[in-house]
Amino acid sequence: xxxxxxxxxxxxxxxxxxxxxxxxxxxxxxxxxxxxxxxxxxxxxxxxxxxxxxxxxxxxxxxxxxxxxxxxxxxxxxxxxxxxxxxxxxxxxxxxxxxxxxxxxxxxxxxxxxxxxxxxxxxxxxxxxxxxxxxxxxxxxxxxxx
Numbered sequence: 001x002x003x004x005x006x007x008x009x010x011x012x013x014x015x016x017x018x019x020x021x022x023x024x025x026x027x028x029x030x031x032x033x034x035x036x037x038x039x040x041x042x043x044x045x046x047x048x049x050x051x052x053x054x055x056x057x058x059x060x061x062x063x064x065x066x067x068x069x070x071x072x073x074x075x076x077x078x079x080x081x082x083x084x085x086x087x088x089x090x091x092x093x094x095x096x097x098x099x100x101x102x103x104x105x106x107x108x109x110x111x112x113x114x115x116x117x118x119x120x121x122x123x124x125x126x127x128x129x130x131x132x133x134x135x136x137x138x139x140x141x142x143x144x145x146x
Contacts, residue, residue: 003095004094006055006056007054007091008052010052011089012086012087013050014049014050014080014086016050016080016081017081019048021079023042026072029075030061030062030063030064036055038055038056039057041057049084050086052072052088057090073106080106082108085107087105088106089103090102090104100115101115101116
C-alpha cells in the first residue's frame with residue numbers, strides 16, 4: 001500500500017464577505033480551525049484574511065456524511081470577496097519515489113491550476129526554444145550556422 005504524504009499552504013490569503021458563514025461552511029465540511037495535527041485547517045490572519053493548509057491537506061476533503069471527497073473551491077468562491085484572490089500550493093510524495101504538486105489560483109468566479117509536471121514541461125520547452133544559435137568556424141575560414 002502506498003504511503004502518500006503531502007502539505008498544502010495558502011501562498012496568498014484571501015478575504016470573505018461574511019466570516020462567520022464562511023467558517024461555519026468550512027467546519028461543516030470537516031475543516032478545522034487552528035488545528036495543526038493533520039488534515040485541512042484554516043486560520044484567520046491579523047488582517048482578517050483566511051489561510052488554508054496543513055499536513056496531508058488538500059482542496060478536496062473527505063466528508064463522512066457524503067461518503068466521498070468534496071471540493072472546497074465552491075465554498076471558497078461562494079464566500080470570497082470579489083476583489084480578493086486565493087493562491088494555494090500543494091506538494092506531495094510517496095516514499096520520495098513520486099513527487100507531485102500544483103498551484104491553484106482561485107477568484108470569485110474562476111479557478112486555474114497548473115501541476116509541477118506541466119510547469120516542468122513548459123519550462124523545458126521555453127529553455128530549448130531560447131538556445132542560442134551556434135556559429136562554428138571551419139578551418140577553411142568560412143562559417144556555418146548550426
